[in-house]
Amino acid sequence: MIAVAGGMGLTSLARYAMRFAGPGATVRLVSIVGNPRVLFPTLPLSYSGWHDAHVELIRVSEAALAEAKREIEGPSLAPETELLDLSIHGSHIAQALSEAAQHWDATLVAIAAHPRATARGWGDHLDPEDVAAMIRVPVLYVPSARLESGVLETSRVLVAVDGSETALQALCAALAALPQVALWRVVYVVDSVLHVPGWPGDILSRNGTRALDRAADLLKAYGRTGGTALIDTSADARDIHAAIAFEADRWGAQLVVMGTRGRRTATRWLLGSVAERTLRSMSRPLLVCPPVDVSARGAKQAAGSGMETARGVGPEETEPPILP
CATH class of the missing domain: 3.40.50.620 (HUPs)
Structure with missing residues (x-):
């Protein structure tokens, strides 16, 4: 399972994470959309700006999933995709990802995130230490800055x-x-x-x-x-x-x-x-x-x-x- 928040860096993470996949591996790409109510709990649910922003976040995540799938798919690999919407799921981001990984029976979870101090965006922040504590399988964490630099080797x-x-x-x-x-x-x-x-x-x-x-x-x-x-x-x-x-x-x-x-x-x-x-x-x-x-x-x-x-x-x- 390869997951990011908001689709950011998903393609680069997928390319890197595939180095850890064995022959015949099954791959699921996940983009997590945060719940704006976590960030702005006092806003009325009918607020049009909140709704429009949420729709846009979903659109961006779906586009990122499609791009990453095109990047890594091949004759023997057909990646699955999942949009994990916390507005529907109703739990903390790490808990939602843990439950999704358990339900899918993942044997490796790869994530990318910014350090907590510099995190920006809607909803929850994807903290790697929370994910590692909740998910009972190996976790591959890649700092987002490394993805952005394009320098990702395993030599x-x-x-x-x-x-x-x-x-x-x-x-x-x-x-x-x-x-x-x-x-x-x-x-x-x-x-x-x-x-x-x-x-x-x-x-x-x-x-x-x-x-x-x-x-x-x-x-x-x-x-x-x-x-x-x-x-x-x-x-x-x-x-x-x-x-x-x-x-x-x-x-x-x-x-x-x-x-x-x-x-x-x-x-x-x-x-x-x-x-x-x-x-x-x-x-x-x-x-x-x-x-x-x-x-x-x-x-x-x-x-x-x-x-x-x-x-x-x-x-x-x-x-x-x-x-x-």
Whole structure:
């Protein structure tokens, strides 16, 4: 599923997102039309300007859907289209998109959006951290500024791991989906705030080294070129998410990949997560992957669902397993 608000940048996003689609993938293009009543709740429903603006937004979205469909369709690909009108749906934009993705049984959701601070337009703003928290499948987020620049490549991929299985699953998903010619860099960030001098063998660094060793084994198993690095938070990057962004800029990453635990409701807002904070601040395309439900994944694969490769799911006999 490939979605934007108001149709803006849909064609460019579709071209980029198709790099993550496996052979025979089923694709749905979605343009979300905001509800003007969210922005101007005191305006009477009969206000002609409100109605005319809403009609125009629908027209623009329909035109964007048609253009994007023409751009990516081919002999073996007939994209579906959907106009998600929040005036009819009646819910928050992230919730509406989550429900649409679940109903369609999406295995990857690609979105583009402006940073919250610079968002303009009718209705709700499409916040990538909200989408990633609600949608239980991988989310590919592309900042709108990147779409507008036209610079979208996948030849330098930075993967952030934290020692969890989810992080390794995210690495596997990207390794399976992206071309073999890509150069890979896997990093583990040691938070200097948590470092306690005198701990035997420097526990944080040892945990990071073990996580990077497992990642290096996966790179080798998939036959990919790359390296690993243990990095620290610093005066330039005081938090883990800032350290990831700093390293992405320093190394010139064209895509950042990481896992997310998908926290929800009060726990999510109180604790947050590195993935959500990275989504909020990242200026580069970012692929975030939630924990994989192996049983559900197998059922979808048996049913022939689309975009399986974007979750690291390929033919069982050719997919290196996540290492123990």
